[in-house]
Amino acid sequence: MPTAAPERQVGNLPADLTSFVGRRRELAEIRRLLSVSRLVTLTGVGGVGKTRLALRAAAEQHRAFDAVWLVDLSGLTDTKLVAETVAATMGVRDQSEPSPADALIRVLAGQRTLLVLDNCEHLRDACASFANRLLRAVPDLRILATSRQSLGIIGEYQMKIAPLAVPEPDRPLTGRAPELYDGVCLFQERAAAIVPGFHLTPDNRDAVVELCRRLDGIPLAIELAAVRLRALSVDTLVERLDDRYACLTGGSRTAAPRQRTLHALVDWSYQLLSPAERTLWSRMSVFPGHFGLEAVEAVCAGDGVEPEDVLDLVDALLDKSLLLREEHHGEVRYRMLETLREFARNxxxxxxxxxxxxxxHRDHCLCLVERAADEWFGPAQAGWFARLRLERAHLRAALEFSLNEPAEAETGLRMAVLLFDPHWMPNGLYSEGRYWLDRLMRAAPEPTAVRAEALCQDAHLAFMQGDRTAAEPLLGMGRAMAEKLDDRRLLAFASLISGIAAHQRGDHARAAVLLEEAADVFTATGHVLSALVSLFCLAASAGYLGDAERAGRLFERSLALAESHGESWIRSILLGHFAIHEWRQGDYGRATSLAQESLRAGRGFDDRVTIGLALETLGWIRQSTGDPVGAARMLGAADGVCRTAGVTALWVDRHREFHERCASALRAEMGERAFGGALRRGQWLTLDDALAEALGEQAAEGGTGERDEDHGPPAEPAPSPLTPREDEIAELIAQGLSNKEISSALVIAQRTTEGHIEHMLTKLGFISRTQIAVWVTARKAAGRNSDGAPPPPHPR
Known part of the structure; x- marks a missing residue:
């Protein structure tokens, strides 16, 4: 029986919080352009609604793609981090590829993806280069970009987004005629949200039409004006717009008229703020991306803004639609539209x-990182992990400030070093960590203790990526500087990194010497976190050297040390390595328990390297205990959860040997076809499903469906969840018929056919007709007791 396709994350499109008004023609045109071009760029003035239109278009077409991802570039200022930002949004780490772009290419290969790149104008050249590279390398990729100008690359289709339709001047309108115009409809809907019961009447109709005309139908301008109905009538709004437009008519004549109009409206909103509101709003423009109240209080209070007034002022700015309220993992945060942020910054x-x-802002970020580093080794670890991920745009801005300000590079380098344990490593941000460390070390060349530590950290990140050529010189310079400074802790840190590198390449005798040296120093000096890492790495090396008894004692000591401090992330790593040791000793029950506990401990960190290693280890254990199907599924699951993030769990040479040995044994026992089927089923598991199966939280899904003496014939397919008519349509889809051909064959309207298909996709949890065809074929194969059911269909 074919295994049911698991649900998979297909992107990150946000849900609409307000109604979407009009734009039917534009949506149809975007659909058409994406069918003939792989890059469509929506251009237009700020505030015209490019982002909202792109999101709606993407949402309407999500079933045509395996994944639809929104990447907001508004908070990014560094052109070199475009690919890194896209990779981070998609959850793609970069350990196994030389660059984030290469990692993305590998992850995107073979799947239909729609990538929405939002707010590209300030990164035009970088976005153009990035888009061109991905489009050339990934044939099934489509990109929908928003920008104030086209990206200017071959194959791009530019679509100019005009303001919403408004009535022409001096055209008489009676009855409900104004409601035929999208600009008027938008104002009416937003006004009703501000003033319950608001609607067009003979008394306000002309004023509403005039207001929308004067705002040129720009959605942002209309929405900001609607908010003023809290205190003003529509007639008064029109009068105030007269004055504000007049005072800005002497602006730049080279700017587009609508840009001047939008600027006039924002300036008008600004002039209506109290002095304290103006001051706070302007200062908040320093924040890239979304931010929390704590940051506003720390960065923006003082000199005209009392700390105790910040909350009320933020609430007032939210009411005036000059801030947006968002929720991230249960935390309320705020965001300023980029157009408004630019105005406020000026x-x-x-x-x-x-x-x-x-x-x-930099000092606030530094304090945050210092607190995270101080509290990282303890029960607050998971909270700091999530917090720093939220603050990623702010951390980048703070590091950039340190680079650009005279005499601040050393402070920036210290901040980058402090981010090593709580941010760069657990998130798998190896390339980004190296990027900032390299830049800051060039800007701060003084031979300080901070620089020596940065050199060792840079080397470790390079080792994690398998870049030994770059790592060795960095580590050598770090050790030499530590010796010159006569810094015992830094010398021990250099030994720790050297020991890990030796362990990675299989030189366990050398690793043991270095790691024992590091463990002794860290234990004596009270650096518990580094002592813990040294001890469990030493345990692993001792095990490979044949001293199983010592290895076991060291693992138990490490585990007790982690548990006594309430630590989770490093504990999950050492549990995984302890599981491998116990498996090698033949204690499969203990090994299974340790690997499963590793998954539980590390579940909240999304550390795909550690999760992947635990899943891989469970595969080796199951192969050793006579469960070949389960073993192959775990190997597939390990590969799948790591591959989707662009990392590998097999960064240690010996682990790659164990994997190859296990895979070879499974092929010999099961046969290539059965092994491949089970492996693919594991690869299709989502992260949550893979964890659930590994932890025994749900019944393992069916086997490979292969007929052989050990496993017997495949099971009969379950009853179809479809109606008889839907089964007919599914059969015709499997035969390759189009919707029009199906309608003709069944003598039903094409719209009826499309409705049936929508229902079928919902019932089956699919998002494409191709999946339905694969599902039908798989059911037929299982029903005939054929020599093997195909793998579950990819949830497209």
């Missing part, structure tokens, strides 16, 4: 006035 004044909040 109100900060000269360079000195802008530098002050930027410095306070």
């Amino acid at each position: 109100r900060l004044g000269g360079p000195d006035e802008r530098r002050s909040p930027a410095r306070r």
